[in-house]
Amino acid sequence: MEDRDIIKLYTARSETAITETNIKYGTYCRSIAFHILGNSEDADECVNEALWNVWNSVPPQIPRDFRAYFAKITRNISLNRLEKQRAQKRGGKEMELVFEELSNCISDQSNFQSISDDIVIRETLNRFLKTLSEKERWMFVRRYWYADSVGDIARKLRMSENHVRVVLHRVRRKLKTVLEKEGVVI
Amino acid sequence: MSQAARLCRLIGEIDDSYITAAVDVPKPKMLWLKITAVAACAALVIGIVHVSVVSDFNTACDSIVYPSETPMDISGSFVAAQFGEQLASKTYINYSQLVSRATLIICADVENIYQKETDQGYVIYAEMRVVETLKGDTQSGSTVYVQDNAGRDKRGQTVSLYDDPLFEKGNRVLLFLYIPQGDITTEDGQQLYAVWGSVGKFFYDKDGKYHWSMLYSDRYLTESTISMMLRDPKPKTLEEMKQLVDNAIDVTQSPFASFSRSPRGGEVFYRPHYSGFLEELQTKHSQFLISFYVYDQDGVPLSCDKTKEECVRLASLGYHIYQKPSTQYQCDHEIVGVFTIDELNSLEFCENYGYCFGDIWNSGNDFISKMDESLRIEG
Numbered sequence: 001m002e003d004r005d006i007i008k009l010y011t012a013r014s015e016t017a018i019t020e021t022n023i024k025y026g027t028y029c030r031s032i033a034f035h036i037l038g039n040s041e042d043a044d045e046c047v048n049e050a051l052w053n054v055w056n057s058v059p060p061q062i063p064r065d066f067r068a069y070f071a072k073i074t075r076n077i078s079l080n081r082l083e084k085q086r087a088q089k090r091g092g093k094e095m096e097l098v099f100e101e102l103s104n105c106i107s108d109q110s111n112f113q114s115i116s117d118d119i120v121i122r123e124t125l126n127r128f129l130k131t132l133s134e135k136e137r138w139m140f141v142r143r144y145w146y147a148d149s150v151g152d153i154a155r156k157l158r159m160s161e162n163h164v165r166v167v168l169h170r171v172r173r174k175l176k177t178v179l180e181k182e183g184v185v186i
Numbered sequence: 187m188s189q190a191a192r193l194c195r196l197i198g199e200i201d202d203s204y205i206t207a208a209v210d211v212p213k214p215k216m217l218w219l220k221i222t223a224v225a226a227c228a229a230l231v232i233g234i235v236h237v238s239v240v241s242d243f244n245t246a247c248d249s250i251v252y253p254s255e256t257p258m259d260i261s262g263s264f265v266a267a268q269f270g271e272q273l274a275s276k277t278y279i280n281y282s283q284l285v286s287r288a289t290l291i292i293c294a295d296v297e298n299i300y301q302k303e304t305d306q307g308y309v310i311y312a313e314m315r316v317v318e319t320l321k322g323d324t325q326s327g328s329t330v331y332v333q334d335n336a337g338r339d340k341r342g343q344t345v346s347l348y349d350d351p352l353f354e355k356g357n358r359v360l361l362f363l364y365i366p367q368g369d370i371t372t373e374d375g376q377q378l379y380a381v382w383g384s385v386g387k388f389f390y391d392k393d394g395k396y397h398w399s400m401l402y403s404d405r406y407l408t409e410s411t412i413s414m415m416l417r418d419p420k421p422k423t424l425e426e427m428k429q430l431v432d433n434a435i436d437v438t439q440s441p442f443a444s445f446s447r448s449p450r451g452g453e454v455f456y457r458p459h460y461s462g463f464l465e466e467l468q469t470k471h472s473q474f475l476i477s478f479y480v481y482d483q484d485g486v487p488l489s490c491d492k493t494k495e496e497c498v499r500l501a502s503l504g505y506h507i508y509q510k511p512s513t514q515y516q517c518d519h520e521i522v523g524v525f526t527i528d529e530l531n532s533l534e535f536c537e538n539y540g541y542c543f544g545d546i547w548n549s550g551n552d553f554i555s556k557m558d559e560s561l562r563i564e565g
Contacts, residue, residue, distance in 0.1 A: 028209075067209075068202035075198050083191070095194075102197075103190035122199045129204055134212050141208035144197050156211050186189040186196075 003066040010058040018051050025067055026051075029074040035147035036078040036095055037085070046081060050074040075145070098147055101168070105176045106186050121184055128178045132171065139164060140171050281418070281430045284386055288362035290322035290379060291431055293390075293424060294330060296357040301337045308337020308345050311378070312353045318424070320360075320431045331378045332363060333370070334387075350387055350399035360396045360427055362386025388427075395421035449540030451483035478523070481540035488539070496536065503534055 001020050009017035026047060033043035033050075050073045063069030082095055129137050135157070142148040142156075150168070154161040179186070285291065294314035301310045312332045316324050324330055336352050339345050344352050353359065363379035363386070370378040381387045388396035398419040422430070449455045480488045480496050488496065500507045500523070507523045525533070535541055 065202035065206060068205045071205060072198060072202075076195070079191075079195060079198070099188065099190040099194060102193045103188070106189045106193060118196060118199070121193075121196045125197060125199075126201050126204075129200060137204065138208050138212050141200070141204050144194065145200065145205060146208065186193050 007058060007062060007066060010055065011062075018055055021051060021054060021070060022047075025070050028067070029071055032071055032074050032146060033078040035149075036075065036082055038093060038095075042081060042085075043078070046074055046077045049077050053077070094147055094149055098144060101172060102144060105172045105179065107176060107180050121186070124178065124182050124184050128175055131178075132174075136167060136171050139167055143168055282433075284362050285321065285431050288321060288386060289365055290324060290330070290363040291320040291361070292316050292322070292324060292330060292363065293318040293320065293358070293360045293396075293427075296353045296355055296359060297329070299353055299355055303337065307335060308339075310334050310337050310352065314359070314361075317358070320428055322363075329376070330363070331376060332361065333366065333378055333380050351389065351402055358390035360388040360390070360424070388422075391421070393421065395423050396427060397421045449481050449542050450485040451481075451538045451540055452535075453540045454535060455540070455542040478541055478543045481542070483538060483540075485540060496539065499536065500534075505529060505533070 001024065003024075006017055006020045006024065009020060029047045029050060030040075030043050033046040034040055037043055037046070050070060053073050054070055057073075061069075129140065132140065139153055139157070142153050143150070148156075150161050150164050153159075154164045157164070178184075292314070294316045296312050297315050298313040299310055300313075301308060303309075310333065312334065314330045314332055316326055316328050316330055318326060332353075334353060336350075337345050338352070361379075361381055363381060365377060366380040385398075385400070387399035389399060389402045391397050391402075398421070401419055480493055482488055482492075487493075497507050505523055505525065
């Protein structure tokens with residue numbers, strides 16, 4: 001079923017919309033949640049919660065890219081759950097690595113008074129992504145949006161893991177420079 | 187929240203286009219050619235090839251008689267992926283399963299390809315010249331027609347359910363084929379076959395070996411394909427393939443060979459290996475991937491529709507049930523579920539139906555392996 005037809009079902013308040021969404025994107029979103037949480041049961045619960053959120057938010061919202069919309073909701077829910085799990089010293093090991101890598105992008109910001117607005121940072125990130133090559137961007141998004149492991153990325157691109165690590169390292173360094181240059185405080 | 191966690195969240199808010207673009211692996215770009223003349227020639231050649239490929243794919247195959255209803259069931263890709271990565275990634279199909287379920291195993295050259303767009307997606311029909319038959323009764327040099335649930339969209343992009351590569355004219359392939367539902371034949375009455383999922387598809391390459399389609403693909407394995415992993419997916423020579431087929435050819439054809447009859451209404455059968463395994467695990471709280479079939483009062487397998495109804499009923503009771511009605515992954519009418527022992531013991535069977543619990547897709551000899559602790563998911 002086309003996305004627009006699924007959205008029509010939501011606007012008509014037909015519960016089939018949820019089934020169709022699950023059929024079309026359930027696996028995709030389950031994979032996102034699984035990468036973040038490292039546990040299939042938790043991933044299932046996050047996707048169910050995301051489906052419920054979509055049900056409650058569409059309408060009034062009419063997403064332009066339905067897949068990305070559902071995926072973002074799933075990711076946020078998964079990160080919320082991860083946060084709770086981390087507080088209990090649990091959670092996906094891959095995400096610990098992701099956080100560790102991302103922390104390298106953040107310079108010492110102790111001198112700054114206030115943190116930047118979300119919208120400002122988001123725009124900076126979008127501009128930064130635009131400057132990357134297609135492959136660099138793909139790697140960055142797969143690693144830090146989808147939380148793919150370095151090994152997975154290497155396999156998908158048929159590269160060595162080492163090569164992927166080097167590219168990601170360079171991209172993170174670029175990001176750090178951009179954030180510093182634009183005075184973004186995380 | 188740590189700074190890194192905040193940054194991670196904000197990365198989550200990047201433009202939708204970046205998220206969507208990262209779903210597919212970027213195609214490698216052509217290298218710039220420094221010599222203009224060479225570039226021009228190359229462009230010309232590429233242009234010709236492109237036109238040729240596109241024209242091939244846009245040609246409808248008049249000789250194929252289509253059934254009124256397409257036999258494809260795209261939900262299969264979804265269904266097969268529903269088990270969860272953790273479990274499914276440890277789930278394998280082995281060669282004996284591939285061989286026993288294939289009606290025909292051939293090494294063949296792809297001579298022509300035709301494409302049709304159906305309501306449920308693209309289907310291609312490939313005309314293959316048989317080079318060698320590993321199982322079945324086709325002759326070398328004869329033509330076999332094979333359908334594949336895939337195609338190219340108007341932009342020439344591959345659309346494939348399982349992200350395996352499309353057949354291309356000139357490919358040499360080794361295929362595990364079966365007869366699809368719907369009784370499709372060509373106009374002159376020739377049988378149309380389907381690939382036994384993307385799992386049963388191998389491409390010959392310069393190294394003289396047949397490469398499993400999933401690892402041969404330019405695109406990466408998506409979640410939908412994770413649950414269809416092939417045990418030992420390394421490239422193999424034709425001789426090695428023959429050896430595998432010969433070794434597996436005697437494997438029991440029927441999943442219920444150990445029973446003299448199928449279960450009737452109110453009966454529940456377990457395969458002996460499975461039954462023993464269940465007893466052993468009575469006290470443990472684990473989940474298992476298990477397949478089963480449903481029969482009517484007289485022991486006749488339920489139709490797809492009826493099976494689906496039963497799936498819906500069981501799912502509505504809270505069980506994790508999935509059905510794969512047609513081509514991929516399982517036999518026709520087979521249902522797969524992820525159960526705990528408690529759930530299995532208290533499964534609310536329909537008294538009008540008979541149930542037979544069968545294989546668990548696992549390494550080894552089809553059944554759940556007592557040694558394979560990795561299949562378990564602790565509750």
